[in-house]
Amino acid sequence: MPTVTIALSKGRILDETLPLLAEAGIVPVEDPRSSRRLILATSDARASVVVLRATDVPTYVQYGAAALGVAGRDVLLEHGGDGLYQPVDLGIGRCRLVVAAHRSYDWAHSVQRGARIRVATKYVRVAREHFAAKGMHVDLIKLYGSMELAPLAGLADAIVDLVSTGNTLKANDLVAVEDIMPISSRLIVNPAALKLRRAEVKPVHDAIEAAVAARGAAGAGR
Numbered sequence: 001m002p003t004v005t006i007a008l009s010k011g012r013i014l015d016e017t018l019p020l021l022a023e024a025g026i027v028p029v030e031d032p033r034s035s036r037r038l039i040l041a042t043s044d045a046r047a048s049v050v051v052l053r054a055t056d057v058p059t060y061v062q063y064g065a066a067a068l069g070v071a072g073r074d075v076l077l078e079h080g081g082d083g084l085y086q087p088v089d090l091g092i093g094r095c096r097l098v099v100a101a102h103r104s105y106d107w108a109h110s111v112q113r114g115a116r117i118r119v120a121t122k123y124v125r126v127a128r129e130h131f132a133a134k135g136m137h138v139d140l141i142k143l144y145g146s147m148e149l150a151p152l153a154g155l156a157d158a159i160v161d162l163v164s165t166g167n168t169l170k171a172n173d174l175v176a177v178e179d180i181m182p183i184s185s186r187l188i189v190n191p192a193a194l195k196l197r198r199a200e201v202k203p204v205h206d207a208i209e210a211a212v213a214a215r216g217a218a219g220a221g222r
């Protein structure tokens with residue numbers, strides 16, 4: 001029987017994903033953070049994992065190259081979510097999406113007087129929707145990383161980025177000026193795989209869902 005492939009996001013989310021998968025009885029045979037192997041079998045004979053750049057996870061699941069995936073809400077919103085079920089909030093990778101500017105920049109005043117504001121971000125789609133909903137016109141500049149540098153280097157007046165501890169903003173004299181939304185990671189599913197390979201996919205899906213539910217129950221009991 002072919003295994004059910006789970007696409008995992010590299011980086012910080014992975015550190016929180018691996019313990020959750022372990023609680024679901026799915027432990028990769030090698031540590032994906034150090035292994036050079038791209039496809040890893042797991043302790044669960046039904047499941048294997050691939051570790052991808054976060055933005056590629058929805059694409060693998062959308063096209064069915066992976067039946068299941070773990071992706072941040074930020075990445076899913078930018079992707080658009082077409083062709084994906086997003087049934088379970090995994091409660092990991094929690095952070096916030098915010099607008100931030102240099103502490104010397106008067107954001108409120110610029111907004112109030114309708115200044116032409118330049119905003120750098122890798123979340124162009126979400127940022128466009130956020131500012132449009134507020135009736136603000138901003139010039140968006142697409143970046144792929146190190147957004148915090150943009151206001152310091154004079155590329156932009158503000159950024160839209162994720163904030164977790166707030167340390168990166170602080171270290172660069174930036175402050176959050178608007179909160180956009182809370183972010184966490186979701187289990188995503190290829191609908192065709194769930195339908196056509198239900199006998200294989202559903203048990204793996206359910207094991208992950210049960211591990212999340214068990215955490216919730218343990219949390220509620222504390």
Ligand code: PRP
Nearest residue numbers: 145146161162163164165166167168169
């Ligand atoms: C994210 C985000 C910020 C940082 C915020 O980047 O883009 O730069 O974390 O975290 P903090 O509030 O705890 O300082 P990440 O390190 O995930 O890498 P990335 O730039 O590749 O997204």
